Amino acid sequence: MQFCTQSIFPWYAGAMTDTTDRRSRKRQATRQAISNAATRLFWERGFDAVTIDEIAAAADVGRMTVFNHFPRKEDLFFDREAEGRELLRTTALHREKGVSPLEAFRRLAHRLIAEQAPYVVFSAESQAFIRTVEESPTLKARARAIRDELAAEIASALIDATGAQGADPHARLAASLLLAAWTTAFIEAHRTYQQTQSAEAAQAQFLHLIDRAGQGIAVALQGTAYA
Amino acid sequence: MQFCTQSIFPWYAGAMTDTTDRRSRKRQATRQAISNAATRLFWERGFDAVTIDEIAAAADVGRMTVFNHFPRKEDLFFDREAEGRELLRTTALHREKGVSPLEAFRRLAHRLIAEQAPYVVFSAESQAFIRTVEESPTLKARARAIRDELAAEIASALIDATGAQGADPHARLAASLLLAAWTTAFIEAHRTYQQTQSAEAAQAQFLHLIDRAGQGIAVALQGTAYA
């Protein structure tokens, strides 16, 4: 598990790959050791101030082993991409009858908040997480890249979900607006939390912006299969 | 002038800094030489395949001189940030009476298309420009960063333009949605151009998406000073 999982979302730790044989278990163990060491160091000194060599040394492992498990340094920090991607895709695909994809995403936001899902938790720890990202140009760049990857995923999911023909530009517009809205809602909610130290206020801000943007995007996508 | 200016928007070349004394002139000359060399090499082999050393050698200049004029390698490619930023800011600030900021941006899009402004030109050359960016992870990352910088600029301009108090989250939501819409419109228009080889079709696609998104964003920002 990586920084964000360990520090912010501890309840997700461990047990995600089948560890049948000893080889897989050992591999997972070293991976874990590397991630733990990286997490601790990042937490102590920030992302950019920690070198791969230090992580390797702290994990008592060769430098190449680190790259073996985590192709990029940023992968030691952001590790929940796949899950988020999957969540978004299933939201678009498996939805109740008569609910538009856009409405499904709006409801997802409300559900995540209601369930206190890790993605939309506002706490001192999540604040530290945000700050760590903000302080590192590398992590900010990666965050932007992930945002675009998620937008592409949503666009593809929208096309798959509706089977719309020739409406790809609209799907990509919808995805782009959706991601922009979610990102902004998330950031602004965190800003609110930082100012008020109230998780409730932050959640309210998040949902307020999601709903506002949702209404607008629905109008923008009027006449398409997505709204 | 850099890659995009020289190759895509040649009519903007030259004459942007006052060259009173010989020192400034020489400095500008070396800067130009570096940029020209970089432009040619990027054009020939793509961005990532060219090293700073090669650029320096081609410009007959020391390696450090390159970094002296262009702090990052990407700055040799993207050089029109400031102008775009200024254009967006003035659009938000100096607009006709009774025209909302959002509507001002919509009209700007139509005006740029009508004037065949460099930003929204669709041609074989602009296509090559896009392709060069797409093929380089570094340039894609920089493009994303610029997008965020422009969004921040718009948000600040919106706040300045309306003098709205305590509505900053809405301003940032508006800016974020606006930039997402423009980016998508631009990309989709280029995609259309690539498929149809018709600049008219591309322009139509661009304006269609801008207008669609514009209507939606107006709804999203209903009740604020921005819509």
Place this chain on the structure above:
DNA sequence: CGGCATTTTGGACTCGTCATAAAAATAGAC
């Protein structure tokens, strides 16, 4: 010409990333 500021330059250094090959650990077959 000679002092002064700016610009240019070379060299050494850090860090992330990649390629390669060797070494170590492990699983399976006998």
Place this chain on the structure above:
DNA sequence: GTCTATTTTTATGACGAGTCCAAAATGCCG
């Protein structure tokens, strides 16, 4: 248990972007 094949780890070396620093070249002005 031993041998072999596969996987995993490791060391080494290289490359390129970016930074620091001190020295050298260049233009400016008295």
